[in-house]
Every structure is written in structure tokens, then in C-alpha cells.
Amino acid sequence: MKLYDSAFAPNPRRVRMFLAEKGIAVPMQAVDLASLQQKAPEFSAVNPLQRIPALALDSGEVLTESVAICRYFEELQPAPPLFGESALEKARVEMWQRRAELEFFLPIAQAFRHSHPAMREMEKPQIAELAQTSRPRAVAFARFLDAELSQRPYLAGETFTIADITAFVAAEFARFARITFPDELVHLARWRAGIAARPSAAA
Amino acid sequence: MKLYDSAFAPNPRRVRMFLAEKGIAVPMQAVDLASLQQKAPEFSAVNPLQRIPALALDSGEVLTESVAICRYFEELQPAPPLFGESALEKARVEMWQRRAELEFFLPIAQAFRHSHPAMREMEKPQIAELAQTSRPRAVAFARFLDAELSQRPYLAGETFTIADITAFVAAEFARFARITFPDELVHLARWRAGIAARPSAAA
Numbered sequence: 001m002k003l004y005d006s007a008f009a010p011n012p013r014r015v016r017m018f019l020a021e022k023g024i025a026v027p028m029q030a031v032d033l034a035s036l037q038q039k040a041p042e043f044s045a046v047n048p049l050q051r052i053p054a055l056a057l058d059s060g061e062v063l064t065e066s067v068a069i070c071r072y073f074e075e076l077q078p079a080p081p082l083f084g085e086s087a088l089e090k091a092r093v094e095m096w097q098r099r100a101e102l103e104f105f106l107p108i109a110q111a112f113r114h115s116h117p118a119m120r121e122m123e124k125p126q127i128a129e130l131a132q133t134s135r136p137r138a139v140a141f142a143r144f145l146d147a148e149l150s151q152r153p154y155l156a157g158e159t160f161t162i163a164d165i166t167a168f169v170a171a172e173f174a175r176f177a178r179i180t181f182p183d184e185l186v187h188l189a190r191w192r193a194g195i196a197a198r199p200s201a202a203a
Numbered sequence: 204m205k206l207y208d209s210a211f212a213p214n215p216r217r218v219r220m221f222l223a224e225k226g227i228a229v230p231m232q233a234v235d236l237a238s239l240q241q242k243a244p245e246f247s248a249v250n251p252l253q254r255i256p257a258l259a260l261d262s263g264e265v266l267t268e269s270v271a272i273c274r275y276f277e278e279l280q281p282a283p284p285l286f287g288e289s290a291l292e293k294a295r296v297e298m299w300q301r302r303a304e305l306e307f308f309l310p311i312a313q314a315f316r317h318s319h320p321a322m323r324e325m326e327k328p329q330i331a332e333l334a335q336t337s338r339p340r341a342v343a344f345a346r347f348l349d350a351e352l353s354q355r356p357y358l359a360g361e362t363f364t365i366a367d368i369t370a371f372v373a374a375e376f377a378r379f380a381r382i383t384f385p386d387e388l389v390h391l392a393r394w395r396a397g398i399a400a401r402p403s404a405a406a
Contacts, residue, residue: 061291065301069294
């Protein structure tokens with residue numbers, strides 16, 4: 001088994017945090033996004049969609065998509081549960097994971113991809129207006145999240161889940177998209193500080 | 204239990220197809236997106252993110268996000284399995300569900316939202332360039348899907364799953380985004396015709 005990883009990008013970080021929370025070690029191979037190594041023939045043969053991360057299994061099969069890779073490890077080693085346990089918990093985690101991804105991670109990623117000089121070769125054309133409209137969307141979701149986090153410790157309830165990983169990694173990446181969150185979002189700040197203090201945040 | 208639904212939009216259709224495949228009947232309440240009923244105070248109290256579908260449980264809790272609602276029903280009634288059964292199957296389904304959503308459904312939805320006159324009030328501002336760059340992305344994924352579907356009957360393997368629902372609903376919706384798929388994608392066409400013939404496609 002081998003995980004194709006990249007230090008800078010937010011998606012591989014989600015998988016590294018997930019594995020660290022599970023206490024699972026997987027051999028890693030770095031792919032250099034700065035030199036567009038993900039578009040070279042060697043890696044395109046691993047993942048034709050040219051995205052990181054990718055998990056090559058011993059059978060030769062390759063799993064891609066961060067959440068799919070995480071779910072595979074959740075099924076192999078359920079403890080600690082990071083996708084919920086009961087039907088209702090699983091649905092709540094999925095709901096928050098998707099909200100975090102579609103309403104927060106996605107606009108932050110779009111703001112980055114469509115404004116950062118480092119993305120000039122990867123995102124053609126960069127659409128400045130999309131970066132501009134994505135930033136307030138991310139901040140609006142941060143406000144919504146702050147109100148939710150005034151009521152409970154984590155996004156989906158009393159325990160840390162993959163939804164927290166997605167939202168935390170997105171929040172951390174926001175500065176590269178020139179997005180800052182208002183100081184008055186104290187519940188969001190408390191939640192971020194708590195996650196930043198977990199050993200998995202350094203993974 | 205009550206499902207807030209809307210006839211025209213693709214996301215509620217995914218849930219209706221999923222429920223039809225499971226043979227589950229849920230009381231529905233229509234929300235009229237054309238008159239922006241999803242933004243009115245009544246529905247905002249149900250889902251503050253103002254999105255359809257939403258599932259109100261008897262406890263008063265509300266689940267949103269199509270895939271989260273589907274997963275809830277999968278957990279309550281596993282047969283027929285639409286998210287996979289083994290760890291590897293579950294990971295494969297998740298991978299294809301996410302590819303279908305992020306590489307196909309999303310660019311199709313963006314092309315629609317950023318070009319269709321009916322979306323003028325909902326998507327401010329409409330970014331014409333985003334619609335233009337989203338269309339070839341959707342067609343490129345259709346080509347990739349066609350090659351994959353030359354090797355097996357469904358996206359994630361031998362059986363129909365939620366990944367097929369997502370990709371099928373997206374493909375059907377593409378015409379509203381003025382996206383057409385090349386005639387030479389015969390495997391895609393075979394797969395689409397097979398799903399269109401399922402009773403759930405009329406749900």
C-alpha cells in the first residue's frame with residue numbers, strides 16, 4: 001500500500017490528519033505539485049484525473065478522492081469512529097462534512113485557485129471575479145459555523161469527526177486565498193485552537 | 204418524517220431516485236424555487252442554508268445535503284445496497300460518487316447557475332466566463348466516464364449505486380446548462396439509456 005501525498009495542498013493534509021487520528025501509518029510518496037508532477041505520464045498512470053492524494057493498494061487498484069480514502073481506513077479500522085456510529089450520527093457527520101466541503105472548502109479553494117500566482121499554470125483561465133465572490137461566501141459560512149459551534153464542541157456533535165478535519169484544513173488554508181475571519185467569531189476561534197493543539201494537526 | 208422537495212432541481216431528484224430504488228415512501232412537501240420559497244422565513248427556519256432537499260425527522264432534527272439524507276436511509280434499510288458493502292466497495296462507491304459530483308455535477312451546475320436566465324436572482328453575480336469554462340470540463344469528464352463504462356456496466360462496478368444516480372441526474376440536467384455530449388460516447392449513452400429505463404428515473 002502506498003499513499004501519494006503532497007506537502008502544501010489541503011486535500012492530502014485531510015488524509016494525513018485522518019490517519020494520524022486513527023494511529024495508522026502508511027508509506028508515502030511525495031508528488032511535487034509546483035513542478036506539475038501530477039500531470040506527468042508517471043502519475044497520470046496512477047490517477048488519470050491527475051489529483052492528489054491517491055492510495056495504491058497491493059492489488060494494483062488505486063483509490064482516489066480524500067474522503068473515499070478516509071472511508072476505506074474507517075471501514076478497515078473503525079476505532080476511533082470519525083464518520084459516526086449510529087444511522088443518525090453517520091447522517092449528521094455526512095451532512096456536516098458536505099457542508100464544510102461545499103460551502104467552505106470549495107469557495108476557499110476557488111478563491112485560491114482563481115487568484116494565486118502559483119496557480120496560473122494549473123487554473124486556466126483564472127477568473128478574478130470568481131475569487132472575489134468566493135471570499136464572502138467562505139466568510140458567511142464561517143459566521144454560520146461560529147453560531148453552530150456556540151452550541152457544541154464539534155461540527156457534528158460532542159466528538160471530533162472528519163467534518164472537523166475538512167473545515168479545519170479549509171480554515172487553515174484560507175490565508176493563501178487572502179481570506180480572514182472576523183475576530184468576533186470566538187466560537188470558531190476556540191474550536192480552531194482546540195484542533196490546532198491535537199497532534200494530528202502537525203501530520 | 205417529511206422530505207422537503209422540489210420538482211425541477213437536480214439534488215432533490217437524486218434523493219427521490221434513491222428512495223425509489225430502495226422502495227421507501229416518505230411524505231413530501233414541495234418548495235417552489237422559482238418564487239424563492241427556499242429563502243422565505245418559513246423554510247429558512249427548516250434549513251438556514253436555504254437549500255433543498257431537507258429531511259425533517261419526527262424528533263424535530265433536520266438533515267440536509269442529498270447524500271447525507273441518502274446515507275441515513277441506507278443505514279436504516281441496507282437492501283439493496285447503494286453505497287457498497289465491503290470496505291473496498293464502500294471506498295470505490297465513495298470515490299465514484301465524489302468524482303461524479305465534483306468533476307461532473309458541479310461544473311454542470313455552475314454552467315447552469317452562471318448562464319441561465321432563471322438563475323439571475325439566485326446567483327449574483329452570474330459569471331459568464333465560469334459558465335464557459337465549466338462546459339468543456341463536464342464534457343471532458345463525460346469522455347473519461349465513457350472510457351470507464353466501456354469496461355463495466357456501472358460507475359463503481361457490476362451493480363447500480365448512488366454514484367450512478369449522481370452522474371445520471373447530472374447528465375440529464377446538462378441540457379439546461381446548454382451542454383451536449385458527443386455522439387461517439389456510446390458507452391455513456393448505453394449506460395444512460397439503461398438507467399433512464401429504470402422505474403426510479405421517473406421518481
